[in-house]
Amino acid sequence: METISRTKVVDAFDAALYGKKINVKGWVRTRRGNKHVNFIALNDGSTIKNIQIVVDLEKFDEDFLRPVTTGACLSVTGTLVESQGKGQQAEIQADAIEIYGGADPTVYPLQKKGHTLEFLREIAHLRPRTNTFGAVLRIRHNMAYAIHKYFNDRGYFYLNTPLITASDCEGAGAMFQVTTLDMNKLPRTEEGAIDYTQDFFGKQASLTVSGQLEGELGAMALGAIYTFGPTFRAENSNTPRHLAEFWMVEPEVAFNEIKENMDLAEDFLKYLIQYALDHCKDDLEFLCEMYDKDLIDRLKFIVENDFVRLPYTEGVKILEESGHKFEYPVYWGADLQSEHERYLVEEHFKKPVILTDYPKEIKAFYMKLNEDGKTVRAMDVLFPKIGEIIGGSQREENYDKLMERIEELHIPMKDMWWYLDTRRFGSAPHSGFGLGFERLVLFVTGMTNIRDVIPFPRTPKNAEF
Ligand code: 4AD
Numbered sequence: 001m002e003t004i005s006r007t008k009v010v011d012a013f014d015a016a017l018y019g020k021k022i023n024v025k026g027w028v029r030t031r032r033g034n035k036h037v038n039f040i041a042l043n044d045g046s047t048i049k050n051i052q053i054v055v056d057l058e059k060f061d062e063d064f065l066r067p068v069t070t071g072a073c074l075s076v077t078g079t080l081v082e083s084q085g086k087g088q089q090a091e092i093q094a095d096a097i098e099i100y101g102g103a104d105p106t107v108y109p110l111q112k113k114g115h116t117l118e119f120l121r122e123i124a125h126l127r128p129r130t131n132t133f134g135a136v137l138r139i140r141h142n143m144a145y146a147i148h149k150y151f152n153d154r155g156y157f158y159l160n161t162p163l164i165t166a167s168d169c170e171g172a173g174a175m176f177q178v179t180t181l182d183m184n185k186l187p188r189t190e191e192g193a194i195d196y197t198q199d200f201f202g203k204q205a206s207l208t209v210s211g212q213l214e215g216e217l218g219a220m221a222l223g224a225i226y227t228f229g230p231t232f233r234a235e236n237s238n239t240p241r242h243l244a245e246f247w248m249v250e251p252e253v254a255f256n257e258i259k260e261n262m263d264l265a266e267d268f269l270k271y272l273i274q275y276a277l278d279h280c281k282d283d284l285e286f287l288c289e290m291y292d293k294d295l296i297d298r299l300k301f302i303v304e305n306d307f308v309r310l311p312y313t314e315g316v317k318i319l320e321e322s323g324h325k326f327e328y329p330v331y332w333g334a335d336l337q338s339e340h341e342r343y344l345v346e347e348h349f350k351k352p353v354i355l356t357d358y359p360k361e362i363k364a365f366y367m368k369l370n371e372d373g374k375t376v377r378a379m380d381v382l383f384p385k386i387g388e389i390i391g392g393s394q395r396e397e398n399y400d401k402l403m404e405r406i407e408e409l410h411i412p413m414k415d416m417w418w419y420l421d422t423r424r425f426g427s428a429p430h431s432g433f434g435l436g437f438e439r440l441v442l443f444v445t446g447m448t449n450i451r452d453v454i455p456f457p458r459t460p461k462n463a464e465f
């Protein structure tokens with residue numbers, strides 16, 4: 001038989017192909033029918049839509065079709081016709097079927113529909129084959145592409161910052177160590193400390209929590225850069241919004257002050273959400289229908305409304321005066337919890353909020369000190385359902401002030417000399433922020449647990465797949 005090159009299912013719903021012979025390949029979602037005809041719903045991952053294969057049992061032997069069960073992989077050649085059944089735009093009348101691989105129905109875990117998300121987390125190796133994870137992963141891809149497109153179109157350069165580092169950018173001490181030392185036979189100094197000079201890098205090294213410090217070096221040379229890569233945090237927070245391995249997008253721009261930084265964050269988020277509305281319609285409609293009826297309206301609302309911009313001090317006042325009972329106390333100087341952030345966004349303003357000018361004690365060493373000597377030019381973007389989606393700031397560009405902060409916080413100078421050099425040679429105002437990529441995907445898909453928007457989540461006690 002002649003071989004026909006494969007058509008992706010996403011391209012098969014095309015009236016121009018009606019009456020033509022095509023080949024599709026994919027995985028069986030369902031098979032049903034009677035003694036005369038069978039209907040196979042085939043999905044190849046290119047779209048949420050299945051294509052219906054019509055199998056005339058006069059042409060195919062029952063025994064041959066026996067392995068065609070949910071999960072099996074097939075190659076099907078036949079004529080594409082406009083579908084008679086409602087809901088289907090096109091179907092294939094099969095002439096030839098090749099069975100690539102069966103999926104024993106007594107053991108294949110994705111037999112029926114309606115598995116819980118919790119159960120699917122236990123089979124993370126197979127869950128991409130469900131409608132939900134297909135939709136989430138396609139949207140995730142589209143968001144990654146849109147991030148590169150946004151920055152490329154605006155003259156930003158993609159800078160690859162190291163994953164292995166000797167410095168703790170956020171100063172939170174929540175780093176995973178990288179070592180080749182033998183854990184059972186650690187070399188010791190005379191004082192009894194571990195002798196890291198004998199380790200692979202000749203010093204203690206870790207996985208990075210952020211590409212920002214190196215990103216700043218790039219911005220002070222190329223003008224505007226962004227990073228987009230994995231970051232690692234060993235914080236033991238088992239929440240629906242934290243991962244131990246997550247992806248972060250970090251633009252850094254020379255000459256931008258806090259105002260331009262906020263403008264960039266707002267424009268960037270709106271662009272990404274609009275991109276999803278424009279390019280992920282089928283998947284969003286599916287998620288909207290299955291999980292969250294307000295999803296598409298919520299996305300449109302973000303694009304159409306200005307974000308509120310509010311100093312931390314005023315935010316705390318609103319929370320104190322709200323009369324709302326919070327689990328964690330709120331007072332000036334407190335690090336806001338997700339419940340506080342969500343109260344401001346969901347109850348009080350009913351809009352995204354950019355909170356600025358936080359007390360210096362609860363923010364990282366590199367943020368620019370305000371005239372009041374108490375607050376820094378930080379900016380957190382707070383979103384409905386998510387809380388903090390972006391964290392950023394204008395950076396302290398003054399050598400002496402930065403040095404003072406480094407000393408106050410006892411940050412080891414041996415790790416920081418190269419960073420300080422940007423303030424010694426041609427220093428300038430500059431700003432940037434970090435967008436948690438999974439928090440973005442969480443917001444755009446309407447999912448509620450961050451473990452469900454990354455293919456292989458890394459969380460405390462979980463690194464199976
Ligand atoms: O607020 P963070 O800690 O900021 C930084 O790391 C800065 N260096 C960024 C910068 O200015 N270039 O993290 C930035 C964002 C958060 O707003 C949040 O969206 C996300 O990263 N994030 C996490 N996402 C998932 N799991 C975690 N454990 C996260 N920690 C932070």
Ligand code: MG
Nearest residue numbers: 380388390391
């Ligand atoms: Mg933060």
